[in-house]
Amino acid sequence: MTRAGPRARSLRSAVLAACLVAAGCREGDPADAVVLAAASLTEAFTEIADAYERSHPGAEVVLEFAASSTLAAQVRAGAPFDVLATADERTMAEAWRAGRIEQPSAFATNQLVVIMPSDNPAGVRGVEDLARPGVDVVLAQHDVPVGAYARRALEALGIAEAVEANVVSNALDVKAVAAAVALGEADAGIIYASDVTPVLRGSVRVFPMPERVSVRAVYPIAIASEPEHPAGARAFLDLVRSDTGRGILAAHGFGPP
Amino acid sequence: MRTPRLIAGLAALAAVFFALPLVGLVAETPWGSAGSALLSQQVMRAAGLSVIASTAAVVLGLALAFPLAWVLARAHFPGRRWLRGLVLLPMVLPPVVAGVGLLTAFGRRGLLGGVLEAAGLSIPFTTAAVVLAATFVSAPFLVVTLEAGLVGLDRRLEDAAATLGASDARILVTVVLPGLRPSLAAGIALSWTRALGEFGATITFAGNLRGRTQTMPLAVYEMLQTDAGAAIALSVVLLAICLLAVVAVRGGMFREPT
Numbered sequence: 155m156t157r158a159g160p161r162a163r164s165l166r167s168a169v170l171a172a173c174l175v176a177a178g179c180r181e182g183d184p185a186d187a188v189v190l191a192a193a194s195l196t197e198a199f200t201e202i203a204d205a206y207e208r209s210h211p212g213a214e215v216v217l218e219f220a221a222s223s224t225l226a227a228q229v230r231a232g233a234p235f236d237v238l239a240t241a242d243e244r245t246m247a248e249a250w251r252a253g254r255i256e257q258p259s260a261f262a263t264n265q266l267v268v269i270m271p272s273d274n275p276a277g278v279r280g281v282e283d284l285a286r287p288g289v290d291v292v293l294a295q296h297d298v299p300v301g302a303y304a305r306r307a308l309e310a311l312g313i314a315e316a317v318e319a320n321v322v323s324n325a326l327d328v329k330a331v332a333a334a335v336a337l338g339e340a341d342a343g344i345i346y347a348s349d350v351t352p353v354l355r356g357s358v359r360v361f362p363m364p365e366r367v368s369v370r371a372v373y374p375i376a377i378a379s380e381p382e383h384p385a386g387a388r389a390f391l392d393l394v395r396s397d398t399g400r401g402i403l404a405a406h407g408f409g410p411p
Numbered sequence: 412m413r414t415p416r417l418i419a420g421l422a423a424l425a426a427v428f429f430a431l432p433l434v435g436l437v438a439e440t441p442w443g444s445a446g447s448a449l450l451s452q453q454v455m456r457a458a459g460l461s462v463i464a465s466t467a468a469v470v471l472g473l474a475l476a477f478p479l480a481w482v483l484a485r486a487h488f489p490g491r492r493w494l495r496g497l498v499l500l501p502m503v504l505p506p507v508v509a510g511v512g513l514l515t516a517f518g519r520r521g522l523l524g525g526v527l528e529a530a531g532l533s534i535p536f537t538t539a540a541v542v543l544a545a546t547f548v549s550a551p552f553l554v555v556t557l558e559a560g561l562v563g564l565d566r567r568l569e570d571a572a573a574t575l576g577a578s579d580a581r582i583l584v585t586v587v588l589p590g591l592r593p594s595l596a597a598g599i600a601l602s603w604t605r606a607l608g609e610f611g612a613t614i615t616f617a618g619n620l621r622g623r624t625q626t627m628p629l630a631v632y633e634m635l636q637t638d639a640g641a642a643i644a645l646s647v648v649l650l651a652i653c654l655l656a657v658v659a660v661r662g663g664m665f666r667e668p669t
Contacts, residue, residue: 190539221636223636223637224636226636227565227635227636227639230639231639268655273562275519290533290536293537293619295619295633297633297636321620322535322536322618322620322623323617323618323619323620323624324619324620324621324633325618326614326619326632330614334618337514337518337520338518338520339514339518339519339520339535339536340536372428
């Protein structure tokens with residue numbers, strides 16, 4: 155009888171570990187799904203993916219969260235995926251023009267909120283204060299949906315230019331805006347209502363946008379035109395649009411489309 | 412031993428692995444349309460900021476690295492290995508971790524935040540933060556090269572100069588520094604290019620604002636989302652600069668085989 159020596163064994167475990175890391179040795183399941191989603195969907199889609207994996211035993215959902223503009227750039231560059239969910243129609247339209255998705259449809263909406271560190275060092279009492287000189291504001295970069303929505307809202311309030319002068323950083327995605335404010339490094343930022351998670355609520359104060367600002371984020375979702383897992387793509391999209399999916403989205407602060 | 416065929420073949424494969432991304436960048440560059448993007452105000456400001464911040468990082472880095480390299484090379488004290496590990500850590504640390512660390516040290520709520528605020532200073536999201544981030548990740552390259560240079564110096568020359576009555580300062584300037592020239596050149600080139608390429612610590616600690624904290628790598632990332640061609644062209648420019656710097660110091664650090 156031959157026995158593997160310690161070296162062979164450690165080699166085998168190294169190979170096994172590499173496989174686990176790459177997930178390349180796992181047999182694919184037709185119900186698997188690779189989902190690219192806007193950073194603001196992180197919590198909601200993680201929960202929806204958990205629900206999906208519970209109802210499709212053996213299937214695995216691979217989630218990637220990033221700014222919608224980053225996702226659109228990846229899709230244009232040929233990234234493999236099954237489902238794409240973005241935070242605005244412009245980024246989805248880029249994927250559409252690249253011929254990489256089926257007809258998209260809106261599945262959720264989101265509101266903008268103003269956040270500041272809980273000790274509120276700059277004494278911000280509303281969105282108008284973001285225009286006051288000396289207030290350090292962090293917004294998402296212009297190409298990132300929440301950055302574009304925020305600027306549209308500020309324009310509606312007539313304070314876009316003054317706030318732009320106070321911007322100390324154009325963050326790469328909405329979560330980076332939240333982090334800069336939560337860490338107390340910026341005095342205020344504009345994010346989505348859905349980004350105010352229980353964890354974030356512990357370190358920031360939240361103000362809604364004034365009623366007269368009608369800017370509302372609309373989230374489209376689409377299946378890849380050439381999905382890796384056609385069945386999984388369809389099933390995941392159906393779950394997002396089902397009562398279960400809507401319930402999860404609503405619990406995370408998203409509105410109906 | 413002569414170079415076996417297998418090793419030569421594997422070396423050729425390795426060279427292809429390193430060359431292919433560079434070839435890809437050059438081949439994919441839409442030179443015609445990207446030309447105007449390269450001359451855009453955004454790129455010009457990012458390039459200017461990158462050059463200034465990297466140069467400042469090297470100057471600051473030299474001030475930090477020279478005394479450290481000296482004690483690491485010549486002083487004997489407990490914990491020297493730990494000090495070397497500490498100083499070299501930024502070379503292997505994920506840059507984003509370096510950025511978070513810099514925030515916890517120099518941020519508004521960081522360890523020195525109160526002191527800095529009392530002095531009327533706020534570091535995060537400023538050009539100073541860009542320089543600090545670049546210094547943190549690039550100065551270790553100076554420490555490594557200078558320490559190696561100091562260890563390699565012939566101490567007898569310094570002893571002879573001292574016997575002839577030269578002061579410490581004079582020995583430093585006339586004997587030590589000239590002897591360190593190759594390591595200095597290599598260290599400066601390596602740390603300057605490392606500073607130029609810094610991304611993770613910069614975006615975390617200094618943020619991303621055109622003209623103030625947006626360096627060339629940040630501009631590449633931002634442009635990649637809207638104008639991939641221009642981003643590729645800017646990448647080629649960065650690549651050419653780094654290649655020049657590395658080739659220029661080849662003789663300093665890596666001797667040609669004889």
